[in-house]
Amino acid sequence: MKPNFKKNISLATTLLLGVSSSVQAVDSSNETTINSSILYYSEQGRVTAIEPQINIINNINEDNVLSTTINYDSVTGSSPTGEVPTGVVQTVTSSSGQVSTIQGSDKPTKSFNDIRNAISVALSHSFNRIFKMNAGLNYSTEQDYNSSGINLGLSLDTNNRLRTWSFGLSNSSDTISGTAKLDGVSGIPEPLTNSANKLRRSPIEKKRNNELKFGLTQIISSTSLMELSYTKSTSSGYHNDPYKLVSLVDSNGVSSAALYESRPDQRDRSIWSGQLINYIDGNVLKLNYRYFTDDWGIKSHTIDTKYRIKLNDRLYIEPHVRYYQQSAADFHQFYLPIANALPQYISADSRLSAFNSNTFGVKVGYRTSHYEVSGRIESMQQQSDENTSNAPGKLSNYDLFLPINAIIAQVNFTMSF
Amino acid sequence: MNKFIILMLLGSLLSACSFEKVAPWERNILAKPEMQTGSSSLENRFDDHIYFSKEASSGGGELGGGGCGCN
Numbered sequence: 001m002k003p004n005f006k007k008n009i010s011l012a013t014t015l016l017l018g019v020s021s022s023v024q025a026v027d028s029s030n031e032t033t034i035n036s037s038i039l040y041y042s043e044q045g046r047v048t049a050i051e052p053q054i055n056i057i058n059n060i061n062e063d064n065v066l067s068t069t070i071n072y073d074s075v076t077g078s079s080p081t082g083e084v085p086t087g088v089v090q091t092v093t094s095s096s097g098q099v100s101t102i103q104g105s106d107k108p109t110k111s112f113n114d115i116r117n118a119i120s121v122a123l124s125h126s127f128n129r130i131f132k133m134n135a136g137l138n139y140s141t142e143q144d145y146n147s148s149g150i151n152l153g154l155s156l157d158t159n160n161r162l163r164t165w166s167f168g169l170s171n172s173s174d175t176i177s178g179t180a181k182l183d184g185v186s187g188i189p190e191p192l193t194n195s196a197n198k199l200r201r202s203p204i205e206k207k208r209n210n211e212l213k214f215g216l217t218q219i220i221s222s223t224s225l226m227e228l229s230y231t232k233s234t235s236s237g238y239h240n241d242p243y244k245l246v247s248l249v250d251s252n253g254v255s256s257a258a259l260y261e262s263r264p265d266q267r268d269r270s271i272w273s274g275q276l277i278n279y280i281d282g283n284v285l286k287l288n289y290r291y292f293t294d295d296w297g298i299k300s301h302t303i304d305t306k307y308r309i310k311l312n313d314r315l316y317i318e319p320h321v322r323y324y325q326q327s328a329a330d331f332h333q334f335y336l337p338i339a340n341a342l343p344q345y346i347s348a349d350s351r352l353s354a355f356n357s358n359t360f361g362v363k364v365g366y367r368t369s370h371y372e373v374s375g376r377i378e379s380m381q382q383q384s385d386e387n388t389s390n391a392p393g394k395l396s397n398y399d400l401f402l403p404i405n406a407i408i409a410q411v412n413f414t415m416s417f
Numbered sequence: 418m419n420k421f422i423i424l425m426l427l428g429s430l431l432s433a434c435s436f437e438k439v440a441p442w443e444r445n446i447l448a449k450p451e452m453q454t455g456s457s458s459l460e461n462r463f464d465d466h467i468y469f470s471k472e473a474s475s476g477g478g479e480l481g482g483g484g485c486g487c488n
Contacts (some may be wrong), residue, residue, distance in 0.1 A: 037459045041467060051466075055459055069462075151480050162439060168480040213480050217454060221437040223446050227454045231476050273477035277452055284451045292474040300474040308451050316451075326473050352473050363460075376460070382471075404471055410463060 033057040033416040043406040046109070047077035063126040071140075073116040078109035082348030083258050084247040084335050085398045105398050110243055116142040122151075130157040138172075144242075147174045149209075166215040177204040178242040189242055191262035192342055205238030223279035233269040246348045247335045253393025256338065261347040263331070269294040282310040297330035298352070315366050320378065322359035328352060334388060334400040350402055355384035361408065371415040378408040455479075 034056050041049040055069040078100075090102045102108060118140035126132045134153045140146070149172030156165050178188045178200070187200035215229040245258040272291045277284065290302040301324070308318040329352040331345035361378025384401040391400065439447070446452065455461065461478055469475040 035459050037463070039463045051463065053459055053463070069459075153480065160438070161441070162436065170480050211476070211480055218436060219439055219444075219447060222439045222443045225447060225452070225454075229477065231480070233476055269476060271474075271477040275454060277454065279446050279449075279452060284449075290474075290477040292477070296473075298473045300472070302474070302477075324468070324472060324474075329473065351471060357472065380467075380471075406471075408463075408467065410460065412459065 031059050031416055033414065035412065035414045037410060037412045040409045041406060043077070043404050046404070047075060047079060049073060049075040065124045067122045067124075069118075069120045071116075071118040073114075073118070073142075075114045075116070076112070078111040079243075080107040080350065080402050081110050081258070082244045082246055082261065082350075083108045084249060084253070084255055084348075084395055084400065086255065087253075087394055107398075107400070107402050112243075114142055116140060116145075130161060131155070144177050144179045145174065147172055149173070153213075155215075162219045164215075164217040166213075166217070168211075168213040168215070170209075170211045170213075172209045174207040174209070174237075175204055176207065176238050176242065182242060188238070189240075189260040191240060191260050192346070193260055194257045195245055195260055196257065207235055207237035207239065209233065209235040225277050227273075227275045227277075229271075229273045231269075231271040231273070233271070235267045235269075237265060239263040239265060239267060241347075241349060244347060244349045246333070246346050248338050249335045249392055249395065250338050251392050253391060253395035255335075259336070259346075261349065262343075262345050263347055264296065264345055267294055267296060284308040292326075296352075298327055300324065300326035314368060316364070318363040318365070318376075320359070320361040320363065320376070322380075323356070324358075325356040326354065328354040328386075334386075335391065335395065337392065353384060353401055354386055355382050355401060355403070357382045357404075359408075370417065371413070373413055375411045376409070380404065380406045380408060 034054065036055075037053045039049070039051040039053070041047070041051070051071060051073045053069065053071045055067060058066045058068075060066055085103075085105050085107055087104045089104055090108065091099060118138065120136060120138035122134060122136035124132060124134040132155045134151075134155075136151045137149070138151075139148045149170060151168060151170035153166060153168035155167075157163065158165065176188065177186075179186055182189070183195065183198055185198040185200060186203070188202050188205050189195070190199040190201040193199045211231060211233040213229060213231040215227065217225060217227045219225045240261055240263050242260070244261045246261050247255040248257040248259060249255050270293050273289065275286065275288045277286050284307070286304075286306045286308075288302075288304040290300075290304075292298070292300040292302070302322065303324075304320075304322045306318055306320045308316050310316050329347065331343065331347060332349070332352040333343075333346055334348050334353070336342075336346060357380060359378055359380045361376055363374055363376035365372060365374030367374075382403040382405070384403065386401050388398070388400045389396050391398075458479070465475070465478055
């Protein structure tokens, strides 16, 4: 039977999202599709990551599709610890022995070299043309973090397969082990204590995450469809970043100590998402909006749009724009004034502060009936309107929010046989 | 509980809306891979991981992706 490349891609997406692609007819060809990708991520002056990934989709039979994905992730560089600029030039030696200089106006950083390996397996089973189930397992490991999880989903097509209702559950369990690379002493830091004392709370900590997702896909016309979803997520356990610190500063902006941060041991999240896909004269417009809110005080909006332009039967170009905006967590502070009482929760991690981010990119692809080659390049830039001019002493002159400016590049090769 | 009610209401609203009744033989465009809600899913996975590591928000896309000690 003639291989059907397009059908396999659709089944792949069905598998990975747990949402039935109601327009697909299942055929009985025994096909395998291999998707291979390599991602290059680089932040100006900070972190670089390289991540090859391979995904194999196997049509076991008419009703069952198996998808296996393996990733390898290598991340090196340095990230801000959360401490405030010292006002003095510092020399720092990385874990690989590379010496660099931190300016007095820069926030102190910590260098690292992380390797992460991950594997996930998912099975999609069709009970009949309209009712499908999917189940998946995932596992990832790095030196100081392991995560394992399971997910299950169901989908049902109604209204002559113009509408798909979907429901999914997932559960994951993470183990965090602070290692000696923190500051020579292994274990999880005791929150809110002076990092100079290197106090440890425990050798390891755990975190558990449960998610529930409801989805609805609706065909609007012969050229457009929309998808709505609601996800409820609850995590409990250790949420701190063991490498992040908060500076204790006096009225002159001079830091006398760096405390280990402290975050709540529970986090409830709600995510509302909507997507519109529209076919316009051979081109495809995708518009996605996500609203996120949690009980840490964070609210965010994400607008993501892609426009795939068909240049000819095989070649396409796809510009991409993403806008993101978030508010700060209730317990986020860039520093802790020494005169203030010690709060129960505090973090100076920029990722929990108020900022927005813009991504602009373009993807080019070439597709035949048996393979597809594509590549994309994107620029991500963060910025913040946080007013830190009322920070004590010389801190008022420094940028306490350290924006990330990154390049994202990816090359993909897919083949079906 | 409130959110569940909202979802049910949305579902009912959708039922009431008159969407075009697209016959099965008219769905050739909708069947194209670029028209699927999860197109370029490896790309989506990479992006989910990047933005999960650099922002406070996560989720809304693929359910149950693994965690990481992203610094």
